[in-house]
Ligand SMILES: *[C@@H]1O[C@H](CO)[C@@H](O)[C@H](O)[C@H]1NC(C)=O
Ligand SMILES: *[C@@H]1O[C@H](CO)[C@@H](O)[C@H](O)[C@H]1NC(C)=O
Ligand SMILES: *[C@@H]1O[C@H](CO)[C@@H](O)[C@H](O)[C@H]1NC(C)=O
Ligand SMILES: *[C@@H]1O[C@H](CO)[C@@H](O)[C@H](O)[C@H]1NC(C)=O
Ligand SMILES: *[C@@H]1O[C@H](CO)[C@@H](O)[C@H](O)[C@H]1NC(C)=O
């Protein structure tokens with residue numbers, strides 16, 4: 461196990477998760493599949509929008525088969541009603557893994573299993589079997605040599621009764637021991653925490669307390685900044701605050717940090733008469749701004765180094781009258797999905813400075829790139845097109861990208877001591893053109909090549925932060 465300290469913040473990244481440096485927004489496919497377009501049509505929609513990650517609620521054989529050889533990463537689900545049986549019997553778990561995972565790998569790239577959905581808040585009778593079900597499934601995966609598949613369970617924000625301010629958030633104490641056992645499991649299996657978080661619901665519940673801009677990732681007026689009084693972190697979006705509330709709640713139970721993936725978030729485009737914020741316009745704004753937010757490559761304020769990768773809820777409308785789907789079930793779009801736009805025309809991505817990265821780390825990354833790394837840094841010299849804004853962040857982005865595009869074929873990674881991130885958004889502006897951009901006269905556009913872009917690699921800078929073991933101060937942990 462390798463421990464690393466990134467960005468000077470207390471952030472442990474374990475094993476293979478240290479390779480997760482590509483930001484993504486995926487999508488949920490829920491509901492009765494019999495009412496949906498055919499699996500082939502569903503996959504055609506996904507591919508047309510360059511969607512790289514899906515979470516399936518129904519482990520439908522035809523859909524899992526249709527997803528084979530698409531390059532799409534698939535998260536499959538255990539139904540809440542199956543948890544008791546699996547949690548009681550290792551052989552039931554082994555048989556579930558055989559029929560739902562082993563049978564499709566490697567053609568379909570199943571990378572995670574969501575065990576149940578919001579089990580603690582929705583199906584209390586299954587709770588006593590939840591952790592043993594996760595354990596048995598995990599052991600069955602290991603026994604089948606499928607150790608690249610992560611096991612976790614999507615949990616609702618409802619488990620955190622007072623999410624604001626994030627720094628004082630804790631899990632509902634009624635569930636102390638279950639939550640502790642889940643976190644222990646996630647830690648020991650190098651998995652991640654699956655969080656379902658809906659700013660829409662919080663916004664509605666708090667009727668008028670939070671401005672809608674906060675829920676929609678829009679800029680807040682100066683007088684309405686949302687600040688955690690203990691940490692003084694400014695929260696630019698409610699989703700950031702929800703994810704941070706979860707990080708703090710986890711930290712109150714267990715060390716080290718367990719990375720969070722947002723397995724559900726979304727905004728309904730229609731609702732009951734008293735839900736006036738449920739409009740197509742708001743739903744589309746939420747979705748577009750979520751994508752922009754996630755693709756900045758930074759985590760929430762307390763964990764800037766951990767991506768806020770998220771799955772939109774959901775691809776197709778279901779029967780209820782609160783409608784989250786981006787598509788009608790007949791296959792026509794409610795509003796434009798555009799998930800792919802930011803991913804389109806990508807040339808393998810741009811390597812830029814991570815938002816919120818430690819300035820000293822950026823400065824040494826910049827020095828390295830322009831020196832030993834042989835990036836062409838003439839464009840960021842005074843008077844040149846990329847000099848302004850004259851910030852370390854901007855100059856490092858340019859230099860990192862130039863280095864990365866030049867040396868990628870030789871195996872260079874986008875790392876720089878954890879201060880760099882791959883993005884699909886072209887950072888070019890005005891006459892400052894980043895290499896790899898479709899505007900670039902530098903020309904040759906290579907095919908998408910998102911290999912594991914990890915913090916290690918042969919051509920990686922050597923000034924990287926020393927590996928440091930960090931001893932958590934003995935705090936009173938409660939959970
Ligand atoms: C499946 O996804 C993982 C994680 O991104 C990736 O490392 C692996 O190469 C993919 N496997 C296939 C067969 O595409
Ligand atoms: C905590 O969970 C219990 C059991 O579900 C519930 O009765 C209680 O209201 C919750 N407490 C808070 C503060 O939400
Ligand atoms: C939503 O569904 C409920 C229950 O089925 C119904 O009472 C209500 O009128 C519906 N609202 C709308 C806006 O359709
Ligand atoms: C809308 O009305 C329904 C009952 O018709 C109620 O259950 C719900 O809490 C209301 N929502 C809001 C945001 O007031
Ligand atoms: C699909 O369904 C929606 C909602 O029922 C409807 O407005 C739309 O016209 C339908 N599209 C097609 C092509 O049938």
Ligand SMILES: *[C@@H]1O[C@H](CO)[C@@H](O)[C@H](O)[C@H]1NC(C)=O
Nearest residue numbers: 800801802803804805806898
């Ligand atoms: C992608 O390329 C196509 C064709 O070259 C172009 O029409 C489209 O605008 C590009 N999209 C983006 C987001 O640059």
Ligand SMILES: *[C@@H]1O[C@H](CO)[C@@H](O)[C@H](O)[C@H]1NC(C)=O
Nearest residue numbers: 835836837838839840844845
């Ligand atoms: C460096 O980049 C500048 C443009 O920013 C270009 O004019 C110059 O030729 C480049 N130098 C080398 C050695 O590639």
Ligand SMILES: *[C@@H]1O[C@H](CO)[C@@H](O)[C@H](O)[C@H]1NC(C)=O
Nearest residue numbers: 633634635636637937938939
């Ligand atoms: C949960 O933990 C807290 C803090 O240690 C403690 O005050 C509370 O009594 C515990 N609740 C239960 C139900 O064990």
